[in-house]
Amino acid sequence: MTAPALGRTAEPGQVRAALDEVDAVGGFFAVSTRGAEGADPSWRPLARLLAVPADGPDPVGERLDQVAEGLGAGRRVAASLLAQSLASRSVSVLLAAAAGGVLPDLGPASVLHARPWVGGPVPLWADPERLTGTDVAGADPEDVAAALARVLAQDHVAPLVAGIRARASVSPRVLWGNAAASLAGAVRVLGDARPDRHATALALARGVLAREPFAGLGRFVADPAHPSGLGFARTTCCLYYRVPGGGKCGDCVLRV
Template identity: 35%
Template structure:
């Protein structure tokens, strides 16, 4: 576990500025900052409930009776909403946002942080991949996995996390081609860390990715195999 107390804290205004800047990279990069208290709840409450509300809505939307498919889709989407701003802020601004006060919208997957968010300078981390892994997987995705009310293979969830990471990196690369070297290093380090190790590999300079598991999306009516799926041929 990373000792975040040993890291150099970034000023709240710098963290907020970084988050606001990368929100322009795409919808999964957007994290609201501050606002009225109503309509939001601590994301930890959603984890304890296994995001059951989102899973039920997802199962209904995709017209499937398999709860594990809904759980996989929800976890994959949430992983993307975590990795995207964290990876983008780290690569583009050298700041790792602290997500421990993260909130989720009552009526959907949108995320919010306080108006004065905290974070750390990436340059102060002894091994940056360990810090990013702790921020996203250790503090969030592991908690979500533990709260799921339906059994989903750990290998599948790890593949989802890695797929979401790679997709976030490609989106950053489109917005900021000059960050290719930084992104390649970060993604490579993360794919050799903790539960992500062995879940997939980067297959090209554009950060294309091939996972070693399947998210199950092809099992929904009219579903298809994703481009990075191990079953895609």
């Protein structure tokens, strides 16, 4: 997780309050911390959901098949788009929490849980009995960005990339590019929902994108058409243009 020098340890109640505040944004930021969720046996650690099971049902593989069928696209295209949706969940929650002054330890092996789903963002639940984190309010923004980049890369994006590539042949650079684009999307959505957090979130996102393994995957640009005036330009493509009638995304590297 983060280095002790980054900030003081956040109390469990502080971490939970920060996540509840993020959850209020809704959409890809939604994350439950309700203890009662633990009674639902369909929840499983996110890391276990992403890994290809040795036997039994494979919810991610099944969702991948559903996406491919629904889009009328090949499995590789569907895998890329599913990966972007999945990346948006952890990325959005962690960015928003950090922008609010708490960097939670949402370890996907034990803390952050998900369950099978058939559409929209994958549901997330953070076990309130295991919540820990770091109070980064007042910490050096560069240190916070470095810690956030490390947590996102090691704990969340790398396992996602491995899990998707175990099910479909997709370039790892495409998948990492999807995560970078998800970060930019989270900044814009959070800016609309919580204008008071926009500047901090943008600074953190810029810091993450300046560091490996996110460096070189995209940059923020001006977008007068968006209320925030903020856009994003990727150096990779999510392959959406290969969906029948899909076209090119606003941040696509193929737009010239």
